[in-house]
Amino acid sequence: MPTLAFKRITSLWIIVVLVLFLSAISMGILMRFAQGSVSPMDPAKFYVLMTTHGVTMIGAWAAASILACNYLMARYVKVSTGLNLFALIGTGVGVALLWTSTFSGNFHAGWTFLYPLPFKAGGGWQAAAANQFLWGLMLLSIVWLIWCLGMVWQILQKYSLPQAFAWQHLSKKEPAVETPPLILITMVSLVGMIVCFITAIILLAMFFSESGWGLSGKPVLEAKLDPLLMKNLTFFFGHTVANEALYLGLAVVYELLPELGGRPKLHTSWYVSLGWNCAVLFILTAFFHHLYMDFVQPQGFQIVGQVASYLASVPSVVVTLISLAAVLYGRGFRWSLPSLMFLVGAAGWIIGGIGALIDATISNNIILHNTLWVPAHFHTYNLMGNVLFALGFFCWVADDFRGTVDPRKHGLKLVLMIIGGFGFVLMFYLGGAYSVPRRFAFYPAELTHAQLFATMGAWFALVYSLGLLLVVLNVLKKCFLVFLPQRS
Amino acid sequence: MFSRILAAAILILIPSLSTLGNEAESVMGGESGIYQRLPDATIHTTEGAVALSTLYDQSPLILAPVFTRCAGICSPFLATLKGNLSKLNAPADFRVLVFSFDPEDTPEDMREMAQHYELENDSQWIFGTTDQIEALTDALRFQSKWNEATRQFDHEALLAGVNAQGYIVLKLIGMQSSTDLGRLVSEIRGGFQVAFPLPKSDTLFTCFRWDPVTGKARPSLGLLIMAIPTIGAGLMVTGISAAARRRRKRAE
Numbered sequence: 001m002p003t004l005a006f007k008r009i010t011s012l013w014i015i016v017v018l019v020l021f022l023s024a025i026s027m028g029i030l031m032r033f034a035q036g037s038v039s040p041m042d043p044a045k046f047y048v049l050m051t052t053h054g055v056t057m058i059g060a061w062a063a064a065s066i067l068a069c070n071y072l073m074a075r076y077v078k079v080s081t082g083l084n085l086f087a088l089i090g091t092g093v094g095v096a097l098l099w100t101s102t103f104s105g106n107f108h109a110g111w112t113f114l115y116p117l118p119f120k121a122g123g124g125w126q127a128a129a130a131n132q133f134l135w136g137l138m139l140l141s142i143v144w145l146i147w148c149l150g151m152v153w154q155i156l157q158k159y160s161l162p163q164a165f166a167w168q169h170l171s172k173k174e175p176a177v178e179t180p181p182l183i184l185i186t187m188v189s190l191v192g193m194i195v196c197f198i199t200a201i202i203l204l205a206m207f208f209s210e211s212g213w214g215l216s217g218k219p220v221l222e223a224k225l226d227p228l229l230m231k232n233l234t235f236f237f238g239h240t241v242a243n244e245a246l247y248l249g250l251a252v253v254y255e256l257l258p259e260l261g262g263r264p265k266l267h268t269s270w271y272v273s274l275g276w277n278c279a280v281l282f283i284l285t286a287f288f289h290h291l292y293m294d295f296v297q298p299q300g301f302q303i304v305g306q307v308a309s310y311l312a313s314v315p316s317v318v319v320t321l322i323s324l325a326a327v328l329y330g331r332g333f334r335w336s337l338p339s340l341m342f343l344v345g346a347a348g349w350i351i352g353g354i355g356a357l358i359d360a361t362i363s364n365n366i367i368l369h370n371t372l373w374v375p376a377h378f379h380t381y382n383l384m385g386n387v388l389f390a391l392g393f394f395c396w397v398a399d400d401f402r403g404t405v406d407p408r409k410h411g412l413k414l415v416l417m418i419i420g421g422f423g424f425v426l427m428f429y430l431g432g433a434y435s436v437p438r439r440f441a442f443y444p445a446e447l448t449h450a451q452l453f454a455t456m457g458a459w460f461a462l463v464y465s466l467g468l469l470l471v472v473l474n475v476l477k478k479c480f481l482v483f484l485p486q487r488s
Numbered sequence: 489m490f491s492r493i494l495a496a497a498i499l500i501l502i503p504s505l506s507t508l509g510n511e512a513e514s515v516m517g518g519e520s521g522i523y524q525r526l527p528d529a530t531i532h533t534t535e536g537a538v539a540l541s542t543l544y545d546q547s548p549l550i551l552a553p554v555f556t557r558c559a560g561i562c563s564p565f566l567a568t569l570k571g572n573l574s575k576l577n578a579p580a581d582f583r584v585l586v587f588s589f590d591p592e593d594t595p596e597d598m599r600e601m602a603q604h605y606e607l608e609n610d611s612q613w614i615f616g617t618t619d620q621i622e623a624l625t626d627a628l629r630f631q632s633k634w635n636e637a638t639r640q641f642d643h644e645a646l647l648a649g650v651n652a653q654g655y656i657v658l659k660l661i662g663m664q665s666s667t668d669l670g671r672l673v674s675e676i677r678g679g680f681q682v683a684f685p686l687p688k689s690d691t692l693f694t695c696f697r698w699d700p701v702t703g704k705a706r707p708s709l710g711l712l713i714m715a716i717p718t719i720g721a722g723l724m725v726t727g728i729s730a731a732a733r734r735r736r737k738r739a740e
């Protein structure tokens with residue numbers, strides 16, 4: 001069971017994530033209003049916001065899912081407050097480096113910082129700002145690598161390696177040691193996260209080999225980098241980290257949904273074990289779908305990208321749907337705000353996943369590549385998927401800190417978030433269907449409907465934010481209470 | 489069970505991996521067919537027949553495949569091309585060959601098309617047809633498909649630059665700005681162009697080494713870098729597992 005210190009550090013983490021989320025949402029809304037020409041913005045400023053928004057969102061929700069799994073892991077294994085504190089401090093410094101590089105240094109090469117763009121500022125930013133951004137990411141990658149390795153260590157203190165991957169469930173119906181779904185999914189996703197962070201460290205070290213380790217911009221090696229290799233590494237890291245974060249969010253759903261609804265716990269069966277082991281295997285090669293337009297990438301990799309995109313989604317979706325149906329089937333399920341969030345989140349994850357698969361199909365990608373379809377699908381499974389998984393956890397844990405249960409459903413808040421969230425992403429999808437390009441600071445009149453979709457998207461995002469704010473205030477209040485002296 | 493599913497997955501992936509190395513054939517759009525020599529097709533105009541080699545021997549060429557019944561891109565494409573070329577003020581030491589890829593078009597149809605753009609008396613422009621449509625469009629890797637419902641070709645808007653030796657040196661796809669057109673004209677006249685660079689010997693860890701003579705790419709050291717994270721993660725997790733097992737044993 002989590003100690004008071006562990007609850008406090010979790011609570012601090014939640015406060016940080018929510019503050020970052022609210023700031024990044026404001027940036028998103030400003031961008032969408034700018035694209036709609038409601039409040040036009042200097043393009044350089046737009047790209048500063050876009051870069052900060054992207055990196056903050058991806059980072060904050062990856063951290064939130066790791067944190068949520070770590071909190072729930074305390075039910076099965078010994079967890080460490082020190083490790084989470086270390087991760088929080090490292091993250092704070094990393095975020096400070098990133099935000100100052102963008103807001104003060106004007107760095108705005110996008111959160112994917114594709115080589116050689118950081119070094120081709122064209123007067124837009126100084127070499128020092130680019131290096132500071134890269135250092136911010138390097139620090140986060142190192143700290144989070146240690147965080148994930150620490151959690152793997154915690155799991156392996158109790159379970160052997162094959163048990164942590166639930167391999168004993170593949171052959172036996174009732175094995176001597178049962179691996180809970182939370183441990184299985186956390187373990188496979190942590191391994192994926194570890195791969196991501198090692199990739200990021202290699203990628204960033206390669207950047208530094210050209211730009212120099214310091215802020216002066218003096219190269220370490222007199223060599224140039226291969227843009228194709230750099231792009232492969234970037235998406236190996238970027239695509240995988242976003243997906244593993246989602247998987248960690250699903251681990252939370254497997255653990256909490258039955259409990260919240262008053263149902264028996266979910267158990268690991270052979271298909272759960274198989275599905276999740278396969279998912280992690282395939283997700284590591286799905287990123288090739290980001291390089292369909294790179295003519296120098298061999299065709300074999302493009303095919304692997306498409307096949308792996310399909311294979312990665314099928315096991316996790318099928319297994320999760322079967323498991324969720326088993327939990328929800330029958331009368332008497334006790335609904336609450338967190339369980340409703342988990343359910344809507346699962347829908348968002350699947351809808352976004354279908355959008356992703358459409359785009360990951362080579363024949364469609366020729367049309368949809370770099371259109372608003374791309375932000376459409378990833379906002380669906382992030383904003384209406386992973387964010388809801390983590391928010392559901394935050395709502396639940398804020399009560400768990402004090403051992404209370406909030407029986408209210410908070411229907412209005414959720415309805416606002418559903419209308420606002422799905423409306424917001426729908427405007428992106430419509431933009432994509434009309435071939436509106438992504439990452440445009442403003443839309444020329446030739447892009448039919450683009451401005452209208454952008455403005456409507458911004459209004460929907462405001463509706464979402466209203467519902468969110470009501471939820472967040474409630475959670476924050478409860479999180480702050482954990483720091484008050486506790487009754488024994 | 490697990491091993492069977494894994495084997496099935498590997499079987500699915502292997503055929504796709506086996507296509508590695510064939511990528512020279514599969515490169516897309518603007519890059520395909522570059523540095524290939526054009527077939528010596530015969531071009532028919534209302535003034536007679538002429539071999540393509542005679543044309544590019546005299547001066548570099550820009551090739552523009554069109555068809556006269558086109559209700560889509562061909563018309564704005566040619567109008568833009570004409571407008572942008574006149575804006576360029578480049579010396580007229582190259583020619584533009586507008587040829588039809590529709591077997592139903594005749595030299596007469598092409599002359600009418602030239603008239604429509606007031607180009608029939610401009611010696612820089614040639615409007616014609618060819619009997620070797622397939623050979624020519626294949627060499628250009630020109631994409632077109634007959635659509636029975638609209639009775640039109642779905643096709644790309646292609647400009648291909650051919651140098652005085654008959655090699656395709658640059659392709660532009662889509663409506664082009666005068667800047668891009670300037671690049672094309674400069675390229676066919678032998679000017680220096682910043683192009684897609686091949687990795688040089690000072691490039692650190694390339695994924696592939698491409699041989700422009702054979703058109704084949706060989707895997708290179710950069711691919712190993714792609715494998716390091718997965719191998720590294722595997723080693724780290726196994727190391728942690730071994731340490732944890734020792735610790736568990738000691739505790740027992």
Ligand code: HEM
Binds near residue numbers: 025027055379382
């Ligand atoms: C209501 C909330 C949100 C709003 C209003 C919003 C808005 C936007 C806008 C306008 C863009 C630029 C789109 C373009 O390419 O034209 C964008 C990009 C992006 N957003 Fe969001 N977003 C929201 C939530 C999220 C969430 C929850 C995540 C992830 C967990 C996220 C991750 C990203 C990423 C990664 C990019 C791409 C940045 C880049 O291209 O470098 N956003 N968002």
